[in-house]
Amino acid sequence: MKNIVISFVLGVIVAAMIGWNVMPSMMLKEVQSPYTVDETVAKIKANAEAKGWVIPSVKPLHKSIEKHSDGKLIIPPVMLVNLCNAEHAYNAIVNDQNKKISVFMPCTISVYEKTDGTVWMGYMNAKLLGDMFGGAVAKTMTHVDADQQNFIKFAR
DSSP states (O other), X not given: OHHHHHHHHHHHHHHHHHHHHHHHHHHEEEEXXXXXXXXXXXXXXXXXXXXXXXXXXXXXXXXXXXXXXTTOOOOSOEEEEEEEOHHHHHHHXXXXXXXXXXXXXXXXXXXXXXXXXXXXXXXXXXXXXXXXXXXXXXXXXXXXXXXXXXXXXXXX
């Protein structure tokens, strides 16, 4: 009996360690773009607008880092493309118990250049996020995930 309990506890610990190590790659996705940073941002914007989304802002994070470090910290371009769909946002947070997920709004796709000169897009796995909350959030985030995939389809 003691061996069964020890085996069970070890199994739980190993499963938790695997989950802890795998979770970041499940929650945050990365796809290489065949285009420049500016071209990639333009394609994302065009694809999002074609699906009825709005782009409240495109923020040059790299410039903010440089500015707020008095020019001491310089990195290749990192653009934050903020995207919003009013209907999806409403459906996700209309109920008070779900309002806390507004911290993830607006949806953001980052477009960045790595030090080797390649351009990548980073985004959150909206479906997985929705699944963690369940209910209306899960239903809404399934639609958000499908739209996000459409926004970056040019890189696949």
